């Protein structure tokens with residue numbers, strides 16, 4: 442009873458004072474107060490479990506409140522909470538950098554910390570542009586892919602595909618060379634457009650930014666490793682930097698530890714966040730090859746990377762990341778394979794449903810498009826209806842438009858994952874037309 446009253450109080454305070462992300466507050470269902478979490482489960486004020494089938498916006502890696510990470514956070518918080526990260530350093534940040542470098546594709550050696558995925562991308566774009574300026578051969582143009590999503594700050598929005606999200610700011614975004622979608626056909630159109638951009642006389646590309654193998658917010662679009670290798674080969678040949686935004690795909694999401702590694706490529710710059718701390722605390726990292734770092738070494742102080750955030754390399758966040766990285770062992774890889782196998786089987790079983798299109802699985806991520814009725818327009822509404830439908834049945838799902846996806850924490854049990862698919866199946870059965 443007391444817990445329920447506390448939940449009602451949270452809801453009332455929230456309704457009076459909080460502005461939520463990606464939420465149209467007019468007519469929105471009131472947010473669900475969550476009081477604790479464990480493994481793949483969230484618990485509401487009544488103690489009812491909700492299976493977190495989307496890893497709380499793709500961040501929860503191993504599972505909620507993992508004891509090893511919780512302990513690392515508590516111990517670090519009691520020892521060193523925070524210290525300015527210019528002219529000072531500390532073990533969590535230095536050791537994490539070394540541990541990341543040891544596990545990243547070989548050659549990515551220098552770690553710049555920031556706060557989240559968007560800032561990791563902002564830093565990558567700034568490094569790429571200033572790298573060329575510092576070398577005395579300024580290059581100004583950045584190329585990005587159709588359907589890309591790189592974050593919500595202005596640079597990241599510029600690199601992201603134009604969408605409803607970015608429309609109000611369209612005039613303030615900088616120009617991007619927009620390449621065709623990587624999942625459209627055989628990739629020839631993309632490579633041809635890339636060739637044109639790379640060869641532009643007098644205005645060569647500074648960098649190409651991609652989400653390796655999986656475009657997340659743009660619709661969980663899986664694309665080929667071969668095409669990624671072709672993009673890498675061309676950028677290497679012509680000198681443009683390749684930025685891999687692995688904010689979503691890092692830390693085993695797509696199976697291998699990094700999607701770049703799975704495709705056998707090494708980008709020049711990689712952006713990490715989301716699962717970096719296991720989903721405990723916000724932290725971003727932009728990791729570059731040593732020659733890029735070297736281009737900022739100069740007697741001329743104007744060549745400095747003048748970028749930083751108040752909480753850069755926060756020791757508690759770095760400690761969480763070290764604990765999470767330690768959990769990415771062989772047993773975790775086996776668990777990811779087991780999740781992928783369940784995805785394949787259950788998505789495969791859904792594939793014959795008349796409204797299921799383009800079923801796809803990449804590692805721990807599974808998705809399909811929900812096709813509309815002939816009446817049209819009904820479509821995205823019905824996919825959106827899944828959120829409430831699933832929540833009533835104890836499952837957290839959040840389609841991206843017409844794209845229904847499952848992206849669970851690795852701790853999800855086979856039975857819980859089965860329940861997630863049962864709910865999707867029931868929903869589809871009720872919406873066969």
Ligand SMILES: *Cc1c(COP(=O)(O)O)cnc(C)c1O
Pocket residue numbers: 557558559560562590591592593652657658686687688689690714715
């Ligand atoms: C989520 C995401 C971002 C932005 O990360 P935030 O932490 O939300 O700022 C950037 N790139 C990709 C690929 C993402 O999925």
